[in-house]
Amino acid sequence: MSSNRPLRVVLLLSTLSLLSACAFGDSKPTPAPTVSAPASAPIDLQRFMGTWYVIGRVPNPVERGHVASVNRYSLRGDQKVSITYSFRDGFSEPLQQITVRASVDEKSGNHNWRTWFYKVVPTHTRVLEVAPDYSWAMLGYPGREMAWIFARTPDMDKELYKELATRLRDDYGVNTDKLKRVPQHREQVDRLGYEVPNVR
Numbered sequence: 001m002s003s004n005r006p007l008r009v010v011l012l013l014s015t016l017s018l019l020s021a022c023a024f025g026d027s028k029p030t031p032a033p034t035v036s037a038p039a040s041a042p043i044d045l046q047r048f049m050g051t052w053y054v055i056g057r058v059p060n061p062v063e064r065g066h067v068a069s070v071n072r073y074s075l076r077g078d079q080k081v082s083i084t085y086s087f088r089d090g091f092s093e094p095l096q097q098i099t100v101r102a103s104v105d106e107k108s109g110n111h112n113w114r115t116w117f118y119k120v121v122p123t124h125t126r127v128l129e130v131a132p133d134y135s136w137a138m139l140g141y142p143g144r145e146m147a148w149i150f151a152r153t154p155d156m157d158k159e160l161y162k163e164l165a166t167r168l169r170d171d172y173g174v175n176t177d178k179l180k181r182v183p184q185h186r187e188q189v190d191r192l193g194y195e196v197p198n199v200r
Contacts, residue, residue, distance in 0.1 A: 042109035043127050045081070047134045049073045052150035055136075056161065057195075058178045060146055062098075065198030067091055067183040071150070079104045083115070090199030091186045128172055138164060140172055147174040154184035 054069035063069065066087035074082050081102040088095055105112040111127050128138040128147075137150040149156075149164050161181070168174040180195040181188070188194055 041130075043111055043130060044134075045075065045079075045104060045110055048110075048127070048130065048137070049075055049081075050152070052137065052152065053154045053184060054148060054182045055151045055156045055184075056149040056165065056179055056181050058146045058148075058174070059180055059195060063087070065089060065196060067189070067195075067197050068154075069182050069184075076101065079106055079110075081113075090197045091183075091189070093199050129167070136160070136164065138168060138172075140168075140174065145175075147172070147176075147179070149179075 050073060052071045052073070054063075054071065057063060057069075059065075067090060069085070069087045072084045072086070076082050081104060083100045083102055085098045085100070086095060087097075100115050102113050102115040104110050105114070108126075113125050113127065115123050115125065124142055126140050126142070128140045130137045135152050136156070139148045139150065141147065147168050149161065149168075165176050165179055168179070169176040181191075181193050183189050183191075183194050183197065189197060189200070
């Protein structure tokens with residue numbers, strides 16, 4: 001990880017209090033399932049663990065310009081989770097990682113998470129909704145300034161992505177005008193609607 005990464009994270013947290021997220025692409029379209037999981041359904045932590053690709057996000061100072069973004073979740077104990085965020089600044093750039101720990105509020109149905117960056121800076125995030133088969137998830141930040149769309153694979157059907165973005169806007173009040181897709185494949189760079197990498 002670059003030497004200025006911790007400084008960038010701390011500066012962001014002091015102003016935005018953010019939970020980092022992950023990535024996606026659309027090079028292998030598959031039929032779009034319907035979005036039917038109720039937001040109030042409790043999150044099964046065991047099923048939520050594993051790899052999530054960041055398919056879309058509202059760009060923020062920590063993640064802006066990252067490509068091939070991935071979050072990996074693993075249980076550390078009762079309601080405790082370890083999260084490793086992996087990314088590249090460009091597809092020819094080295095892999096970098098940020099690791100955080102999280103505590104999940106069981107009383108919220110496992111929707112509300114408190115995370116710690118560098119073990120000292122607490123932040124909050126919420127799992128808004130998860131697919132019935134845990135193939136996608138939507139996360140948000142209190143205040144609706146930021147949001148993420150996750151998937152279990154780096155590719156998501158365009159119609160499903162559009163449907164999830166619409167739900168973020170209509171059901172959760174997110175300003176999706178700022179929502180960008182995250183390049184998961186080199187050929188997605190410079191496509192309309194995708195984030196611009198830090199390094200070309």
